[in-house]
Amino acid sequence: MKIKNIHSAYFIGIGGIGMSALARWFHHNGVQVYGYDKTSTKLTTQLESEGISIHFEDEIEKMPDFVFKNSKEVLIVYTPAIPKDHKGFNYLKEKGINLYKRSEVLGKLTEGMFTVAVAGTHGKTTTSSMIAHLLKSGKKDIAGFLGGITTNYDTNMIMNQSDYKKAIIVVEADEFDRSFLTLKPNVAVVTSTDADHLDIYGKLEELKKSFSLFLENVNPSGQIYIKDGLWEEIATKRIKAKPSSYGLNAGDIRALHVQVKDAKFVFDVTLDNKVIKGFQLSVPGFHNVENAVVAIAIANQLGLSDKEILEGIRTYQGVKRRFEYVIQRNDFVFIDDYAHHPSEIKAMLTSVRALYPGKKVSVLFQPHLYSRTRDFAVEFSQSLSLADEVMLLDIYPARELPIEGVSSEILLESIQADEKYKVEKDSIVEYLSNRDLEVFITMGAGDIDKLVEPLKEMFNTEHAA
Template identity: 55%
Template structure:
C-alpha cells in the first residue's frame, strides 16, 4: 500500500487504543480523519477535541459524504474486533474501498524506518512507553505508537520535534490476531509469552510459535531482548543476536533495588556498563524489570547515560497502569488495566508490598468470555490475594456470550475472606465505609466507574477537611 495516495482516512473502531494512535498520526499529517466506534469514551472525546469526527451508530448513512465522494482517495482502517456483520464494513467492502487492518497500516508506516517493537502478554505497554519517553525526552528523533495513554504526554502518540531527521519508530507489537507479524523490527523486546488469546491460537504452544515467528521477522543485523517470561525462546530465534534480561545471572539486569514508598531506586547493568542510583516513580519490581529493558534499548540507540537518568526520573507512567486516583491516609484508590491472572498477581503483590497490613479490596471486571473460561482457576487464585473481592459481570468486548460462562464460575475458587458479586449500581453501598486500598481492575469499561468510586471514597474525607 502507498499511503501517500490517500487524503482521507476512515476508521472502524477508532476508539481503540491502537486505532486512535493511528488516527492521530494521520490527523497530524494533514489527512481528513473520521471514524466509527461502538460507544463514546474518554479517548473518543479526546479525538473529537483534536478535530476528528466520530459517530457511534453503525449505519452506512453515517459515513461522511467526503468518504463516499472520494473513494479512490480514502483509506479505510479497521480493527479485527469489528464483527463480520458490521453494516459499514460490509458497505465499504461491497463498494470497492481500499480496506486494511490496523496492523497492516502500522506495518506500512514503519517501512524504511529503524523500528523498535515491544511484544509480550504482560508489560509491553509500560516497556514500549518507557522506551518512547527515553528516546523522545533525550531528543532522539522518534515516532511512537503506544498501547496506553502516557501520563507525561496525555496521548498514545509521540511525534519527533523534527520529522525531517531520520527517526526511530517505537511500536507496541500486539499478538492478538497475529497482528505483530506485519512488522520488521530492528530491535524486538519480548517481555513474556504466558498463555492468552486462546480463542485465536487454540493452545499455548501455537501462541508461543507465533512469538517465534515474530522474532524471526527481526532484521538479521538487529537484536532481540527476552524478558524472564520469554527466556525459554532463547536459542530458538535463529541467527539474530538474542539476549535475556531481568534475572540476576543475565548480562542485562537490575541490581540493588530499593523501594521507597512510591519511588524505587535501583542500579542497572547492561553488559559491562553500569548506571547507578536510578529513580523510578512507579512502584513494583516488575516495573524495574520493564525499565531495565527500556534502558538497554536506549543505550543501543546511542542515548547518553545522563539523559537516561533524567528520563527515568521524569517518567510518570501510563493511565490505568497502577494509576493513583485517591491517595489519602484513610484510603488509597488505584485503577489498573490488569486483565490476565499473571498481571493481577503482580498488581496485588505490589500493593501488599507497598501497603503492608492494610485491607485490600479488589473490584474486578473480567474481560472476554473466552478469557474467563480459559483462565477461570487462574483468576480465582490471583484474586484471592485480596482481602475482599467485588466481582462484576464479564465485559464482552468483541465476543458474543458463551453458554455456561459467567463471572459466577470464578466465585467458588476465590478464597479471599470476603467476596461478593456486584453490579455498577451496588458499588456505592459496598464501598460506603471502605478503608485501606481499593483497586479497580480490568480492561473493559470499568474505568467509567472511576469518578463515581472516587466520589464515594472521598465523600467523608472531603467533609472532614
C-alpha cells in the same frame, strides 16, 4: 498502498486505543481524517477537538464521499473488533473497495524506518511508553504508537517533530489476531508469552509460535531483548537478530539491589559491562522495574547518556490505568489497574503487598471475556487470593457471547481471601460507602474504569465529611 501518496483516510472503529493513535498520526502529518465509532467517548471527543470528523451512526450516507472512489490516494482502515454485521464495512467490501487492517497500515508505515517494537501478552504498553519517554526526554525525534494514554504526554500518540521518515518509531506490537506479524522492526522486545487469547490461538503452543514468527521478522542486523527464561521457548534457527535477556537479578541485563523507599522502587542496572546506579521509579511494581530494565537498555543502545537515562526514569509518570493512583492519603490508597490476566494480577498484588505491608488490601475485579475466565479460572482464583478482600463484578463480554456455565461465580469457590463476594456494578458505589478500607484497587480491562470517578468522588466526599 503508498503512505506518502495518501491525502484522505477513513477509520472504521476510530475510538479504539490503537486506531485512534494511527488516526492522530495521519492527521498530524497532513492527511484529511474522518472516522466512525459506535459511541462517543472521551477519546473520540478529544479526536474531534483536534480537527478529526467522526460520525456515530452506522449508515452509508454518513460516510465521507471519498471512501467510494477506491483511489490509491484514499486509505480506509478498520479494526477486527467491529461487528460482522457492520453496514458500512460490508457495503464497502461488497463494492470491492480496498480495506486495510490497522496492523497492515502500521506495518507499511514502519517499512524502511528504524522501528522499536514491544511485544508481550502483558507489559507491552508500559514498556513501550517508557521507551518512548526515555527517548523523547533524551531529545530523540520519535513517533510513539502506544496502547494506552501515557501520563507524561496525556496521549496515546507521541508525534514526530520532523520528517516522519527520519524519526524513530516506537510501537506496541499486538499479538491479538497476529497483528504484530506485519512489523519488521530493528529492535524487538518480548516481555511475556503467557497463555492468553486462546479464543484466537486455541492453545499456548500456537501463541508461542506466533512470537517466534514475530522475532523472525526482526532485521538480521537488529537486536532482540527478551525476558530471562523465554528465549529457549520460542527461539528458532530462522531468527537472525542478536538476542539479549533481561530481568530482576537475572539475564544479560538486570536490575540489582531493588528496594522500596518512600513508595518508590530504587535500583541499579548492569549492562554492557557497566553498572548504572541510583535509578528511582515512581511508578510502583516489581514488574515495572523489569519493564524499566529493558527500556534502559534500549535507551543506552540508541545513544542516551547515563545521566539522561537516570533522569528519564525519574520523570516517567506511567500510563493511565496501569498502577494508577486515584487517591493517595496516609489513611487510604485507591489504585486503578488494567490487569486482566492471572499473571498481571499476581504481579500487581505482590507489588502492593511490598509497598503497603500490614495493610488490608481490597480488590474490585471485573473478569474480561467468558473464554478467558473459563480457561484460567484456577489461576484467577489463585492470584486474587493474594488480596484480603475480593469483590467480583459480572464478566465483561467484549467481543464474545455468553458461554453456558461460565460466570464470575466460578471463581469465588476457590478464592482463599478472608472475604469474598459477588457484587453488582450499579450498586457498588453505595455498597462501598462508609466501609473501612485501607488499600482499595479497581482492576480489569472492561468498563470498570467508568466506576473510577464516581468512587473517587464518593471516597473524597466521605473523607471531607
